[in-house]
Amino acid sequence: MRRTAIIPVAVAGLGLAACTSTTPGLASTSSGSQSSAATSTAAIDNGAPKVATPKNLKAIADPCQLLAPQQLQELGASNPSTKQSPWGEKYCDWLNDNLGVAVAPDTTQGRGLANLYANRKADSEETTIHGHPGLRYNKAGMSCALGVGVSDTQAFTVSLTVRRDAKPEYKDRCAFAEKVAGMVLSNLPPAN
Template identity: 40%
Template sequence: MNTTRTTLAAAASLFGLGLAGCSSPTPGQPEPTTGGETTSAVNDPFRIDQPKNLKAISDPCQLLNPQQLQEVGATTTGRQDKSQWGQANCAWDGAKLALQVSPDTVQGQGLRYTTKIVADGKPTAEVAGYPATHVGATSGSCGTYVSTSDTELFLVDFQMGTEDFKASGFSDPCAAADKIAEMVIKNLPPA
């Protein structure tokens, strides 16, 4: 417990130091750019111009439609389980793959927080214009966290089941996870 508190305190200190290092020409005023936006807002790697309402789809097995599931070779019937943060997620299997989509609409932390834990504090990818981060990449599996708003995200956890999946155009598991994440994004309504 003390280790957790120490780690959290150290992370908070580093975060505070990072903020203190930001400066603008006039103290207390952001550096302006054209269009009324600040340089920091324009260059923010977590910026989402068109947020999606992930919470609008209450059944995680509806995050992918039957046509999309058929396209990637998954079963059209998903089974619900619980994610590591306690929210319902959905898993699909197939001869060629195992797939799980886990929405996070309950923690309210978003990708900015997640990247501090699983990456170097910055998105490592982009999916359909949304900031994303890959985790657990191996030659046969990859996870892609995608931010849909400042507080919501989802995880696509993808694993190849057979070698013929590579022959079907998905030789890179992170590219496959990204493609599936893009399908999820297409199914989400605007926030």
């Protein structure tokens, strides 16, 4: 079977803001260090929600181990392959005749969901997966991408492309991407 890339846009989503040279700030109506700190924080997070119960994404070094074998079987995902993200971190994709799933961790940029929020489009949707903030984006036809904040400095994306509706749950691409994200979150230990 010929392997094709299914997620270059979604994987690049977390790295987009890292390539820009300016970061918007918020206007301040008062002066002083407290106001300056608030403006600085807003500029860094770009409106991304804070993570109330952080987990440690770095605890699982191999991105293909972010989903357990029984979870992959339940999802119908197979044939893992490791690739390199634009920010230099490995990600894993599983591609077969029915489904393409990619999970791309971002533990190196230190911005959590802020990169996605900096470049969000009008059709993106905020969501919550197991208490963690998420952002649905790149929803088109057979695909959906989802960014999930693991902590305020770590995030991952799930990119899903349904190649054939072999299971009824494949029909709602974004709900299925959230299911994948929930499985990844369940495998991560709490942050120290």
